[in-house]
Amino acid sequence: MSLSSKGANRAMVSLTMQQKDLLNQLLTASKPLAIAQLAQQTNLSSRQVNYRLKPVKTWLAQHDATLTATPGVGVEVNCTPIQRQHLLQELNTSTNFQLILTAGQRQQLFGLHLLAASEPLILNWLQYNAAVSRTTIFKDLDVVEPWLESFGLNLLRKPNYGVECHGSELQRRQGLTALLWGDIPFDEPLLEMRHGTGLSFTLADTPALPIIQQTNKLLQQWDTRAAFGWVAHAEAQLGGRFTDDAVLHLALALAIQAERAGHGHYLEVKPDLLAWLQAQKVWSVATDVANRIWLDLSPASLPSEIAGIAMHLLAGLRDQSWPGELEIDPLFTELIDLLMAEVAQAFATPELRYDTPLRDGLVAHVIPAFMRQRFGLWSPPTWTDGSLSHQYQREYHIAQELALLITERSGVVLPAGEIATLALLLRAAFVRESASRPHRVFIICPSGMATAQLLVARLKARFPSLEIMGVLSLRQLSVEQVADAQMLISTVPVQPPRPGLPVIQVHPLLTPEDIETITNWLT
Numbered sequence: 193m194s195l196s197s198k199g200a201n202r203a204m205v206s207l208t209m210q211q212k213d214l215l216n217q218l219l220t221a222s223k224p225l226a227i228a229q230l231a232q233q234t235n236l237s238s239r240q241v242n243y244r245l246k247p248v249k250t251w252l253a254q255h256d257a258t259l260t261a262t263p264g265v266g267v268e269v270n271c272t273p274i275q276r277q278h279l280l281q282e283l284n285t286s287t288n289f290q291l292i293l294t295a296g297q298r299q300q301l302f303g304l305h306l307l308a309a310s311e312p313l314i315l316n317w318l319q320y321n322a323a324v325s326r327t328t329i330f331k332d333l334d335v336v337e338p339w340l341e342s343f344g345l346n347l348l349r350k351p352n353y354g355v356e357c358h359g360s361e362l363q364r365r366q367g368l369t370a371l372l373w374g375d376i377p378f379d380e381p382l383l384e385m386r387h388g389t390g391l392s393f394t395l396a397d398t399p400a401l402p403i404i405q406q407t408n409k410l411l412q413q414w415d416t417r418a419a420f421g422w423v424a425h426a427e428a429q430l431g432g433r434f435t436d437d438a439v440l441h442l443a444l445a446l447a448i449q450a451e452r453a454g455h456g457h458y459l460e461v462k463p464d465l466l467a468w469l470q471a472q473k474v475w476s477v478a479t480d481v482a483n484r485i486w487l488d489l490s491p492a493s494l495p496s497e498i499a500g501i502a503m504h505l506l507a508g509l510r511d512q513s514w515p516g517e518l519e520i521d522p523l524f525t526e527l528i529d530l531l532m533a534e535v536a537q538a539f540a541t542p543e544l545r546y547d548t549p550l551r552d553g554l555v556a557h558v559i560p561a562f563m564r565q566r567f568g569l570w571s572p573p574t575w576t577d578g579s580l581s582h583q584y585q586r587e588y589h590i591a592q593e594l595a596l597l598i599t600e601r602s603g604v605v606l607p608a609g610e611i612a613t614l615a616l617l618l619r620a621a622f623v624r625e626s627a628s629r630p631h632r633v634f635i636i637c638p639s640g641m642a643t644a645q646l647l648v649a650r651l652k653a654r655f656p657s658l659e660i661m662g663v664l665s666l667r668q669l670s671v672e673q674v675a676d677a678q679m680l681i682s683t684v685p686v687q688p689p690r691p692g693l694p695v696i697q698v699h700p701l702l703t704p705e706d707i708e709t710i711t712n713w714l715t
Contacts, residue, residue, distance in 0.1 A: 215283060221268070257275060258270045299332050383411075466499050472506070527558070528554055532544070557610060
């Protein structure tokens with residue numbers, strides 16, 4: 193989105209919102225700002241800041257001010273204090289500016305209205321509402337089209353007919369959910385789901401363009417706040433809890449479903465899938481939720497919409513394993529048992545085969561992943577920045593092997609984020625198992641009894657699995673004395689009396705860095 197001044201006799205340069213933010217930072221600063229500082233404050237790179245300051249310089253020149261960049265000092269606006277006040281006032285007064293959407297913002301809004309429309313959108317309607325040319329619309333649609341295709345949707349363009357999104361109702365709803373969630377390639381998301389407030393629109397308070405006004409009306413149809421109550425009711429009936437992100441996703445999906453079905457756009461569910469869902473325990477819960485959402489839905493369409501709710505509930509990511517999860521399909525019991533055996537073998541730790549938290553974690557993640565792919569449901573991308581593959585190489589490698597095994601046995605292909613989640617589950621299980629084993633250590637502390645007792649007390653409180661065999665002075669340190677020890681913890685530098693015996697030097701007060709070092713050794 194950009195802003196351009198109106199009311200002057202000369203053509204004024206337009207400023208995007210990022211350029212406006214940069215100028216606001218400069219006008220409110222009491223001293224020159226370095227490019228790196230501006231970049232940090234506006235979430236841009238230094239190169240992007242330099243590029244965006246060019247129109248800012250022109251805008252200031254048109255307002256009888258200058259922008260000066262001094263190497264080694266920074267960037268500043270040169271003007272009088274009164275002039276600075278007037279510039280800030282003009283910059284922050286929206287009535288003095290005309291709203292201009294960026295390409296990415298237009299593409300989001302075009303995609304949203306195409307997915308929500310029940311009839312073709314006329315090009316003239318898009319031109320008028322977005323205040324852009326036909327050529328610009330065609331370019332934007334060329335960007336939106338491949339994104340729609342990723343959901344199995346086609347963009348139909350016909351002369352004298354308009355533009356229409358074509359595909360199944362399920363595919364359309366998945367595209368809507370992803371777009372409203374912000375999982376898009378166009379630009380910074382304009383929409384966001386939040387706990388408590390529901391769906392928010394960043395441009396809601398700037399309805400200068402007709403398409404913004406139309407979007408505000410459209411968003412009012414999706415009652416995400418009420419949907420939080422539907423999800424909470426389902427959790428209570430199912431006897432478990434979804435993760436926080438899953439609650440947001442489910443509330444958004446149910447709000448979209450409520451509006452779409454309420455306006456006569458119904459799901460089509462294959463008879464065999466419908467029969468399978470009706471045989472599951474979740475069906476009665478989905479029916480109860482449906483009765484809360486619709487009071488007068490067509491009886492012929494109600495079963496398919498109940499099926500839609502059931503699919504989302506089965507595919508929602510759990511906070512923990514739910515009662516009766518493995519009863520859904522015998523395949524899951526066999527698969528989870530196999531995964532647990534593989535983990536125990538990979539870590540050469542038989543006890544891990546019976547690690548209950550690990551088993552619950554696998555159930556809570558693998559079963560929803562299976563359901564999402566079986567039903568063709570979009571889900572929010574799970575966190576992964578690629579660091580786990582380096583930080584926990586062994587766990588990540590084992591997680592990749594488990595993912596291949598899951599694909600081989602069930603046909604489910606886990607995305608990178610789910611593999612990272614498996615790696616975290618494996619790491620946690622290994623830490624638990626390692627921490628449960630006693631580790632025999634001696635404390636080397638030549639500073640006296642008081643320091644030694646304090647260190648021992650802190651070690652016992654923080655690491656219950658440490659079997660502290662005693663406190664030794666440097667003079668007592670010998671091969672015979674530490675024959676049964678697995679590690680030495682010392683407050684001073686010390687050479688191990690036997691080769692291969694680990695020594696960790698710590699501060700007498702046991703700092704956080706010391707705790708991390710000992711934890712890494714234990715695991």
